[in-house]
Amino acid sequence: MKVEPLNKNHDRAAFDCGNEALNTYLQKTARQHAERNLSRTFVLTDADPSIIISYATLISCEVEPAEIPASWAERYPHRFPAARLARLATDSRFVRRGYGTHLLVDMLWRVAEAGRNVGFVGLFVDAKTDELADWYAAFGFVRLTQRPLTLFMPLETIAVAWKAE
Ligand SMILES: CC(C)(COP(=O)(O)OP(=O)(O)OC[C@H]1O[C@@H](n2cnc3c(N)ncnc32)[C@H](O)[C@@H]1OP(=O)(O)O)[C@@H](O)C(=O)NCCC(=O)NCCS
Helix, strand or coil: CEEEECCCCCCCCCCCCCCHHHHHHHHHHHHHHHHCCCCEEEEEECCCCCCCCEEEEEEEEEECHHHCCHHHHCCCCCCEEEEEEEEEEECHHHCCCCHHHHHHHHHHHHHHHHHCCCCCCEEEEECCCHHHHHHHHCCCCEECCCCCCEEEEEHHHHHHHCCCC
């Protein structure tokens, strides 16, 4: 298995995760956004390097203290910078075989590495369903009480638990 930045040799047209918005983003927008430094999209491939098994997109964001639990908000009196896992999807042909997990862990390594060089407080993700929120929570993401489908992992946790060897 290999994770690398999306490039023009990857067959974007063949990717289908069952969610039209996620397919369209990969097919039409992801490369343009990467070229303009708005986001970074990574793909997981296996035996055939042109076949996209899963993809994930990381962006930066700004968050209001009111959007996170009070115990954390006390540390951050003003708007603060964070990273966001904006998209994660696996092609329907390959779901539930661990590929999404592999790519998510790779994203956590990349966020830990970025956090050594750029200041931001952690990683947010918006889960599509309650079950998927549980899946993210199993990796150490914490659900926000006021928005239970939004989860957060502080950089300290990422750096300790998910740093690349
Ligand atoms: C969510 C997603 C990225 C997971 O990718 P994956 O390659 O299947 O992930 P893994 O095989 O590593 O892990 C699967 C786990 O994710 C959860 N999961 C995967 N698909 C799920 C679904 N349709 N409904 C509920 N939970 C699901 C389960 O906890 C599952 O573990 P299990 O198979 O042991 O029960 C993939 O299902 C997907 O692309 N879904 C459609 C797009 C989407 O909704 N993306 C938004 C994610 S917030």
